Amino acid sequence: xxxVADDNGVPPPAPTGDELLKVxxxxxxxxxxxxxxxxxxxxxxxxxxxxxxxxxxxxxxMHLQRLEAAGLVVGTLExxxxxxxxxxxxxxxxxxxxSPHVIARAAATITETADRTAKEEAK
Amino acid sequence: xxxVADDNGVPPPAPTGDELLKVxxxxxxxxxxxxxxxxxxxxxxxxxxxxxxxxxxxxxxMHLQRLEAAGLVVGTLExxxxxxxxxxxxxxxxxxxxSPHVIARAAATITETADRTAKEEAK
DNA sequence: GATATGTGTCAGGAATCTTTGACAGGTCTC
DNA sequence: GAGACCTGTCAAAGATTCCTGACACATATC
Numbered sequence: 001x002x003x004v005a006d007d008n009g010v011p012p013p014a015p016t017g018d019e020l021l022k023v024x025x026x027x028x029x030x031x032x033x034x035x036x037x038x039x040x041x042x043x044x045x046x047x048x049x050x051x052x053x054x055x056x057x058x059x060x061x062m063h064l065q066r067l068e069a070a071g072l073v074v075g076t077l078e079x080x081x082x083x084x085x086x087x088x089x090x091x092x093x094x095x096x097x098x099s100p101h102v103i104a105r106a107a108a109t110i111t112e113t114a115d116r117t118a119k120e121e122a123k
Numbered sequence: 124x125x126x127v128a129d130d131n132g133v134p135p136p137a138p139t140g141d142e143l144l145k146v147x148x149x150x151x152x153x154x155x156x157x158x159x160x161x162x163x164x165x166x167x168x169x170x171x172x173x174x175x176x177x178x179x180x181x182x183x184x185m186h187l188q189r190l191e192a193a194g195l196v197v198g199t200l201e202x203x204x205x206x207x208x209x210x211x212x213x214x215x216x217x218x219x220x221x222s223p224h225v226i227a228r229a230a231a232t233i234t235e236t237a238d239r240t241a242k243e244e245a246k
Numbered sequence: 247g248a249t250a251t252g253t254g255t256c257a258g259g260a261a262t263c264t265t266t267g268a269c270a271g272g273t274c275t276c
Numbered sequence: 277g278a279g280a281c282c283t284g285t286c287a288a289a290g291a292t293t294c295c296t297g298a299c300a301c302a303t304a305t306c
Contacts, residue, residue, distance in 0.1 A: 017156065025151030027226065028144060030233050031294090037230035040223045047252060059295055061254075077253085083303050084252050091223045098219040100163045103150065107160035110153050154264090170282065182265060184284075200283085206273050207282050253302070263292065272283070 015096060017110035019071075020103075023096060026070035031055065032063050036091055039073060043090035064089055138219060140233035142194075143226075146219060149193035154178065155186050159214055162196060166213035187212055 015023070026032055031053075038044070038053050050060045067073045068089075075089045096102075138146070149155055154176075161167070161176050173183045190196045191212075198212045219225075 017153075021151060021153060021156065023151075023221070024147050027221065028147030028149075028151045029294095030140075030144060033140065033144065033226055033230045033233065036223060037227040040227040045252080056296065057253095058255080058297085062294080080252085082251090082305095085302070086252055087254095094222065096221040098146070098150065098221065099217065100159060100214045103156055104160040104163040107156045110156065152264090168282080179266065180283090181267085181285085185264080202273095203282085205275095205281095208272070209282060210284095247306105249304105249306080251302100251304080253300100255300075256298085257296105259294105259296085261292100261294070263290100265290075266288090268286085270283100270285075272281100274279105274281080276277105276279085 014102070015106055017106040017108065020096070020106045021110065022070040023072065023094070026066050026072060029063075031059075032067055035060070035063055035067065036072060039089055039091045043088050045086040045088050047086070049089070137225070138229055140229040140231065143219070143229045144233065145193040146195065146217070149189050149195060152186075154182075155190055158183070158186055158190065159195060162212055162214045166211050168209040168211050170209070172212065 027036070034053055035049070038049060044052070046060055046064065047057060050057045053060075064073065064075065068075055072092055072094055073089050074092050075087050077085060077087045079085050150159070157176055158172070161172060167175070169183055169187065170180060173180045176183075187196065187198065191198055195215055195217055196212050197215050198210050200208060200210045202208050
């Protein structure tokens, strides 16, 4: 039988420079990588996750934020039966290919840290 | 004609955590991405490259070093006909797939910045 | 009320990148 | 020798990222 056939067999979307940049810098960190790995085994809420991989909540919170900004994980705030509000996170079904061509193509559409702070995108 | 058929169609080598970490953090930088892009159009020596993408030599030198350490580019010091020694760089034919599974698998073999400086690998 | 759970944020220090301006060396041509 | 190229390295500053210890807010139980 063929591996998996979830998606409609979408080829390679060719990510933009800024997008790829966010993804790569997000994944290029030991802790963040481990966080994604932990979430791959199942969704979890931040406090529990923090205990599981042994790291402070504030720190985890920040890392999850970074991962979510890159679209690698998604968090949803839901209310438990006992009324507690807890934020569950789970990995997003991402997929990127890294090759010279992909990088070259993406590099053409970068609007970041180039020189100016490029902080004016609100226009 | 079919795209390219260089390699023997090697599947997915499943990179180690440290390796993937180096690759991702190396590529997760605007300048480094642009450098790879520039080299995709053809090999070049550092001084010329520096002028081409407008950045100081010392800086470029450092970035190239990082890229080379990650195995994304390779540099060779050769002597021009007029006796000058120049270091030519070119992109390496790398290829990585980024998906939750790959990350999870790689995360299991990380030996970096975990906690201790892990600076003792010289043993 | 006190305690334990969950959520989030903030300020400040520690640790790492990133960047620049010298400086060293080399060969060749004028 | 002086100038134009190339190579490399270093120290110190600047900018980011990372990390920790408070603090705020909720709800439920003892």
